[in-house]
Amino acid sequence: MRSRVTGALAAALFLAVASAQDARGAGFSLQDFDAKSLGMSNAFSATANNSSANYFNPAGLSFIDGMEGEGTLTLIDPHQKYKADAGQGANETASETPILVPSLFGVAELTDWLHVGLGTFVPFGLSIDWGKLWSGRYIIEQASIQATEYNANIATKFQFAPDQYISLAGGGSIFSADAEFIAAVDQSALGQPDARAKIKVGNDSNVNLKWNVGTMVALKFADTKVRLAFTYRDGVHGLTLRGRAEFTDVAENPVTHQPILPASTGARATTPLPGEFRGGIAIDPIEPLTIELDYRYQNWSVMKNVDISFKDGQGAPQSNVIHFNFHDASFVALGAEYRMNLSDDKDLKDFLSFRAGAYWDESPTTMENISPALPDNDRLGFSLGVGFHPIKAISIDLAYLAVDFKTCTKRNDIGADKVLGGNPRANGEYNTWANLFSITIGLRF
Numbered sequence: 001m002r003s004r005v006t007g008a009l010a011a012a013l014f015l016a017v018a019s020a021q022d023a024r025g026a027g028f029s030l031q032d033f034d035a036k037s038l039g040m041s042n043a044f045s046a047t048a049n050n051s052s053a054n055y056f057n058p059a060g061l062s063f064i065d066g067m068e069g070e071g072t073l074t075l076i077d078p079h080q081k082y083k084a085d086a087g088q089g090a091n092e093t094a095s096e097t098p099i100l101v102p103s104l105f106g107v108a109e110l111t112d113w114l115h116v117g118l119g120t121f122v123p124f125g126l127s128i129d130w131g132k133l134w135s136g137r138y139i140i141e142q143a144s145i146q147a148t149e150y151n152a153n154i155a156t157k158f159q160f161a162p163d164q165y166i167s168l169a170g171g172g173s174i175f176s177a178d179a180e181f182i183a184a185v186d187q188s189a190l191g192q193p194d195a196r197a198k199i200k201v202g203n204d205s206n207v208n209l210k211w212n213v214g215t216m217v218a219l220k221f222a223d224t225k226v227r228l229a230f231t232y233r234d235g236v237h238g239l240t241l242r243g244r245a246e247f248t249d250v251a252e253n254p255v256t257h258q259p260i261l262p263a264s265t266g267a268r269a270t271t272p273l274p275g276e277f278r279g280g281i282a283i284d285p286i287e288p289l290t291i292e293l294d295y296r297y298q299n300w301s302v303m304k305n306v307d308i309s310f311k312d313g314q315g316a317p318q319s320n321v322i323h324f325n326f327h328d329a330s331f332v333a334l335g336a337e338y339r340m341n342l343s344d345d346k347d348l349k350d351f352l353s354f355r356a357g358a359y360w361d362e363s364p365t366t367m368e369n370i371s372p373a374l375p376d377n378d379r380l381g382f383s384l385g386v387g388f389h390p391i392k393a394i395s396i397d398l399a400y401l402a403v404d405f406k407t408c409t410k411r412n413d414i415g416a417d418k419v420l421g422g423n424p425r426a427n428g429e430y431n432t433w434a435n436l437f438s439i440t441i442g443l444r445f
Contacts (some may be wrong), residue, residue: 006351029276032101032278033119034052039355039356039387039400041335041359041381043359045279054171055121057169057216067106068389068444070443075437076125080432082091088135090135090444094129099234114151115156116152118152119149122146132279138183138375139371141184144175145179148211149174153169166217175208176202177241181199198247208238212232212234214231215231227280227281229281229282232277236273243328244264245267246263270308286335291336293333296331333357335356354386355383367411403433408432410429
């Protein structure tokens with residue numbers, strides 16, 4: 001029984017850590033921090049002309065006059081359905097709890113050639129609830145995660161002709177994460193109802209530092225403007241999450257008459273997070289129109305294994321290695337913006353803007369590693385947006401993004417009950433889609 005419990009606790013801790021990565025966007029990351037960029041399906045690294053450039057490409061900060069700040073709220077409305085294979089229990093629909101993702105960005109022009117920027121955003125986020133009775137409850141019932149990044153940047157530019165320049169930027173971040181996970185523990189071999197495991201971990205006491213760089217080159221050919229962008233955001237090389245695992249309704253060992261699981265025990269998990277390279281090209285074939293193509297590459301292959309340590313029901317230290325076996329993943333987006341001016345008045349420039357875009361986002365996982373903690377697969381996104389700039393000091397942007405995941409099929413032994421002959425659990429088809437709604441309010445001084 002001890003090995004069974006050890007495996008259950010290891011799996012629970014693994015999923016708490018996996019949830020800390022597993023959200024949306026390449027399966028694991030969020031990038032929906034600004035309604036203007038979202039309206040262009042986040043094809044924005046070579047445009048990057050508002051303070052969200054702190055994330056998309058800090059080199060874009062060099063071309064913002066004065067001071068600017070913005071706040072964004074993005075509502076992620078996820079939908080997940082499970083169609084069970086024969087013998088795998090009933091079909092299920094996950095509780096659809098919308099996730100509200102905030103972000104703040106700002107930039108200040110210190111001189112004509114020196115700008116500084118600040119930002120805080122949520123690069124990872126998840127909320128899922130399959131309920132207490134579904135067939136996969138021993139893998140996951142509920143999971144939630146919020147990771148926060150605090151980023152500062154400095155940018156400079158070198159202009160060698162009108163509308164032709166190069167900008168360079170760099171910065172650093174502080175990164176933190178918190179996760180909570182709930183799952184059932186099968187005690188049927190003891191003739192007892194399920195116990196319940198609740199794991200809460202975080203790294204508030206530890207500081208994880210990251211760095212990032214960006215560049216933007218602008219050229220002009222006749223009346224056509226072209227911008228090239230390249231950025232790199234470092235990963236987290238050793239994210240360590242510490243916390244407690246708490247167990248309720250725990251049965252006793254019939255021989256020792258001791259609880260098979262402790263009421264509470266410490267837990268620790270260590271894993272890297274990938275870095276991110278992004279490149280983009282933006283073309284203005286005519287003055288009011290921008291078309292941009294972006295490519296993002298994340299080296300998820302750094303996440304081969306996750307090390308987990310805890311204590312079992314007898315207080316003995318345990319150590320487990322969970323194998324992720326991820327592969328690197330790509331993201332390709334195409335976006336466009338058309339701007340309308342009411343007059344030649346500078347304060348009414350870009351009075352109204354219309355945006356649209358589409359993207360393809362590759363999952364870093366494989367069907368052999370699929371878990372209902374977040375059944376992940378490649379997905380397509382389609383977006384629309386509108387911007388309103390009534391006066392120089394205020395801008396309002398709205399965006400909608402629809403995300404459609406390819407059907408994900410779990411036909412593996414993750415969550416299998418080894419005591420009962422290795423029968424798999426929660427195998428079947430998972431269908432996921434999401435709607436995102438975003439609003440950004442910007443102020444300029």
